Structure formats: structure tokens, C-alpha cells
Amino acid sequence: MHILLLGSGGREHALAWKIAASALVTKLWCAPGNAGIAREAECVPLDITDNGAVVDFCKANAVELVVVGPETPLVGGIVDDLAAAGIKAFGPSRRAAQLEGSKGFTKDLCREFNIPTAAYRRFGNAADAVAYVRAQGLPIVVKADGLAAGKGVVVARSTREAEDAIAMMFAGSLGAAGAEVVIEEYLAGREISFFALCDGENAIPLASAQDHKRAFDHDEGPNTGGMGAYSPTPFVTPEIHDQIMSRIILPTVSGMGARGTPFRGVLYAGVMLTEQGPKLFEYNVRFGDPECQVHMLRMMSDIVPAMLAACDGELKHFNLRWFPDAAVTVVMATKGYPGDYRKGSRIEGLEEAARLDGVEIFHAGTIERDGAILANGGRVLNVCALGKTVTEAQARAYQAVDRIKWPEGFCRRDIAYQAVEAERG
Ligand code: AMP
Numbered sequence: 001m002h003i004l005l006l007g008s009g010g011r012e013h014a015l016a017w018k019i020a021a022s023a024l025v026t027k028l029w030c031a032p033g034n035a036g037i038a039r040e041a042e043c044v045p046l047d048i049t050d051n052g053a054v055v056d057f058c059k060a061n062a063v064e065l066v067v068v069g070p071e072t073p074l075v076g077g078i079v080d081d082l083a084a085a086g087i088k089a090f091g092p093s094r095r096a097a098q099l100e101g102s103k104g105f106t107k108d109l110c111r112e113f114n115i116p117t118a119a120y121r122r123f124g125n126a127a128d129a130v131a132y133v134r135a136q137g138l139p140i141v142v143k144a145d146g147l148a149a150g151k152g153v154v155v156a157r158s159t160r161e162a163e164d165a166i167a168m169m170f171a172g173s174l175g176a177a178g179a180e181v182v183i184e185e186y187l188a189g190r191e192i193s194f195f196a197l198c199d200g201e202n203a204i205p206l207a208s209a210q211d212h213k214r215a216f217d218h219d220e221g222p223n224t225g226g227m228g229a230y231s232p233t234p235f236v237t238p239e240i241h242d243q244i245m246s247r248i249i250l251p252t253v254s255g256m257g258a259r260g261t262p263f264r265g266v267l268y269a270g271v272m273l274t275e276q277g278p279k280l281f282e283y284n285v286r287f288g289d290p291e292c293q294v295h296m297l298r299m300m301s302d303i304v305p306a307m308l309a310a311c312d313g314e315l316k317h318f319n320l321r322w323f324p325d326a327a328v329t330v331v332m333a334t335k336g337y338p339g340d341y342r343k344g345s346r347i348e349g350l351e352e353a354a355r356l357d358g359v360e361i362f363h364a365g366t367i368e369r370d371g372a373i374l375a376n377g378g379r380v381l382n383v384c385a386l387g388k389t390v391t392e393a394q395a396r397a398y399q400a401v402d403r404i405k406w407p408e409g410f411c412r413r414d415i416a417y418q419a420v421e422a423e424r425g
Contacts, residue, residue, distance in 0.1 A: 001026060001065060003028050003063065003064070003066070003067060004030070004061075005028065005031075005069065006068045008033055009364045009365075010293055010381075011286075012034075013040070013293075013362035013363050013364070013382070014296040014362050015303075016041045018296040019041075019067065019304060020040040022305075024305070025304060028042070031045070032045055035366040036361070037363065048070075049072055049073055051076065051077065054073075054081075055085045058085070063087060065304070065307065066089040068091035071101070074094070074101075074265075075098075075285075076094070077094035078091070079093050079094070080093050088311050090264075090310060091264070092285050099283040099285050102146060102180075106282070107120045107184070109255055109256070113255035115247065116248065116277060117184075117279050118187050118279060118281060121184075122182050124180055125170065126166050129166045129181050133163065133183060138157060139157045140162050140184075140185070141153065141154070141183070142154045142165040142169070142181060143182045144169045144177045144181060145177065145178070146176055148178070150224075150225060152174055152177055162183075189273045189279075190272070191272055192210060192235050192273060193271070194236070194249070195269075195291070196249050198264055198266070198267050198315070200313050201254075203245070203267065204320055205249070207232060207299075208232045208233040209233065215227060222339070224379070226289060226291070226379075227290075228328070229288070229290040230294060230415065232419075233418075234419050243278050248271065253267070266285070266286055267285065268284040269282075289364075293329040297323075297386055298326075325358075326386070326388070326389055326390040326393045327387075328385055328390060328394045328415060328416045329362070330397045330398065331379050332380055334375050335409065337378035343365075343374075345375045345406065347366070347372075349405040356385075358386040360385070361382065361384065365377015365380045375406070375408065380406075383397050384397060391423050394420055397415070
């Protein structure tokens with residue numbers, strides 16, 4: 001089978017590694033890819049937001065399945081355009097991708113199908129939004145409706161902060177994403193992530209996984225795309241798992257089906273465990289980055305048949321199997337990230353690090369030049385390890401980190417600390 005993978009991050013390197021291991025694959029391309037992905041797939045310099053170019057490449061190369069990593073092409077309708085050309089693609093249609101592409105869309109769906117979420121209202125102008133904020137209590141959450149690369153949510157602790165956020169969004173700082181604003185109730189509780197593979201009618205939960213969003217140890221510093229992740233997690237008890245499936249995931253899948261926009265692909269729910277039970281605060285419509293890295297390490301099943309079953313509406317009798325081992329991934333980023341950083345610094349010691357037992361290194365922003373690996377982005381490496389426990393996986397991952405010589409890089413030293421504490425008892 002000929003497969004094309006779209007994306008260039010650590011998530012896509014993990015996917016490429018897993019897809020390349022499938023007996024079904026005869027040829028794997030990745031657009032645009034990175035220096036690590038180049039070892040698993042042939043990288044091609046396609047603009048993945050140019051649907052026409054992607055369709056043309058698939059036709060020219062007899063591609064039978066396209067796997068879409070990031071949200072932007074999904075929200076841009078890549079799956080629809082490929083389907084119109086008779087090419088199967090793993091991921092939601094443009095309308096189903098609205099679950100991530102529009103906060104207002106998701107909130108309205110929750111209201112229609114009784115899915116527990118924070119109380120909210122949608123606004124098209126600043127004056128009404130400000131009046132609503134003043135009438136509500138604090139804290140309050142201000143969200144740009146559209147995709148804003150992680151910058152579209154402000155948890156405001158003062159009226160001033162909320163008003164500034166509203167003004168910033170309507171002034172166009174986030175582009176079209178801020179043309180509409182959702183104001184929602186602040187949810188107190190523990191924040192967890194929940195992932196399910198969906199085929200339009202059925203949903204199979206993935207292994208539990210959790211990321212760390214803040215840049216520095218002890219969950220301090222600015223928000224990032226994610227500085228590490230681990231699996232399994234200690235917070236989703238079997239009871240909470242069942243509640244999330246029955247009250248959030250399954251009503252979403254059946255609601256999307258009832259509206260005529262069935263959801264296929266990975267549904268990634270951000271859930272707050274509140275005193276009144278689990279409540280949804282956001283959906284993403286693709287694998288997490290870096291959560292995907294630990295999912296791929298722990299997935300025992302061949303991923304390609306699972307993706308095909310999701311595309312074909314045949315997950316009902318499908319079963320995903322997982323290794324019992326725990327997995328941890330530590331993100332190494334260029335100093336300065338998530339703010340300004342320099343590109344082009346040299347990274348050494350990757351082979352020595354990867355030789356350690358249970359260790360796998362997935363690349364994100366890297367590029368190869370004259371045989372050397374150079375940093376080419378903010379998040380650059382995912383140093384991953386399996387272990388019998390999260391504690392063992394964490395120790396192995398940091399042993400590998402310590403073998404990597406990259407003075408311009410940094411990482412958190414406490415990834416998976418909650419699970420390690422839970423294992424200590
Ligand atoms: P999102 O982009 O929707 O994931 O939001 C970014 C972060 O804002 C989340 O990871 C939460 O920590 C926080 N957040 C979003 N919505 C709420 C809410 N209703 N109550 C409390 N925190 C929230």
C-alpha cells in the first residue's frame with residue numbers, strides 16, 4: 001500500500017515510525033517531514049495547506065491512504081478534496097474538523113446533545129462581550145472562536161484582563177480566529193486529556209496519556225505546544241473513563257452523525273474533572289503532539305488497519321492492543337522557546353542516546369546538513385522511553401537526554417512527575 005503522511009513534527013515522526021512498521025506498507029512518503037522522518041519515509045517538499053498540490057501528488061504516485069497529522073489541513077478541507085478525487089484519508093472532513101476549528105461550533109453541539117461543558121455565550125462584537133463579562137463572576141474564560149495556535153484562550157482573573165483579551169481578539173491580533181469570541185464559565189478541577197479513534201459511528205478509546213503544557217519545571221512559565229507526555233496516567237479511573245465515554249465522546253460521535261457530519265479520525269478531548277463530574281472544555285481533531293509519541297510506543301496493534309477501519313466505518317469489531325509498559329517522552333526545545341529562538345545549532349550524541357534500552361528518539365524541528373543534525377525549530381527532539389513503570393521510563397528518558405550534546409537546547413526535568421509520585425504511593 002502507498003501511504004502519504006502530512007506533517008513535520010514529533011507527532012509525525014512517531015506516526016511515520018509506526019506506519020513504516022506495518023506489513024501493509026510498500027511505500028511511505030512524508031510531506032514535508034524532517035531529518036528524523038527521512039529515515040522512515042521519503043520526504044517530499046509539498047505545501048500541505050495546498051490541497052490541489054497534495055491531490056496531484058497522490059494521483060501521480062498512486063497513493064492509497066493519506067494520514068493527516070496537524071489540524072490546519074483538516075480544517076482546510078484536505079480530507080474532502082482527497083475524497084472527491086477518490087483517495088482515502090485518515091482524519092475528519094472540513095465540517096467535522098469544526099470541532100477544533102470553531103469553539104462556538106463545539107459549544108453549540110454540546111448544548112444540542114446535552115454534553116457536559118462550561119456555560120457560555122458567543123459574541124460577534126466587543127461591547128456585548130464586555131457587558132456579559134461584567135454580569136458574570138470571576139475568573140472567566142475568553143476564547144477566540146478559530147484556530148489560534150494555542151494563543152486563543154485567556155483565563156482571566158480580573159475584569160480588566162478579560163476586557164483586554166476581548167479587545168485584543170476583536171482588534172484582529174489573532175486574525176480571522178478572533179472575529180467571534182466565546183466567553184465561558186471557569187471550570188475548577190484537574191485537567192486531563194482523553195483520546196478516541198472514531199469511524200463516524202463508533203469510538204475506541206486510546207491508552208490514557210497526558211502532556212505538560214508549561215515551559216518549565218513545576219508547571220511554571222509560559223504555555224507551549226507541549227514539553228513532554230506520559231502514558232498511562234493515574235487520574236482516569238475506570239469510573240471516570242466510562243463517564244467520559246458515555247457522556248462526552250459517544251454523544252459527540254452520534255451527534256455529529258445525526259447532523260450529517262460524521263466524525264472520523266482521532267478525537268482528542270480536553271476534559272476538566274470537576275466536582276460535578278467530567279466536563280469538556282475543548283476538542284482537537286487529531287493526535288496530540290507530544291501525546292502521540294507515547295501512544296505509538298505503547299501501541300501493539302498495527303496502526304494501518306486501524307486507520308483504514310476508521311476511514312471505512314468498520315471500527316465496531318475492531319480491537320486496539322497496547323503494550324503494558326509505560327512510556328515517557330521529554331521534549332527538547334531550543335532555548336528561548338516558546339518565544340524567540342535561533343535556528344541552526346548543532347546537535348550531537350543522538351546515536352549514543354538512542355542505543356540505551358527502551359529508548360526511541362523522534363525528531364520535530366530538525367534538518368540534516370552535511371551529515372550533521374541541526375535545530376530548525378522551537379520544539380526539536382522528543383526523547384522517548386519505555387519502562388515497566390512510568391518511573392523506569394522516566395529514568396531511561398533522562399539518561400538518554402543526558403547523552404545528547406546540545407548546549408543551545410533545554411528541557412523540563414520533571415516530565416511525568418504526577419505518575420511517578422502516584423507510583424511511589
Ligand atoms: P484550550 O485552548 O481550549 O485547550 O484552552 C487552553 C487552556 O485553558 C486549557 O488547557 C485549560 O487549562 C484552560 N481552559 C480552557 N477552558 C477552560 C475553562 N472553561 N475553565 C478553566 N480553564 C479552562
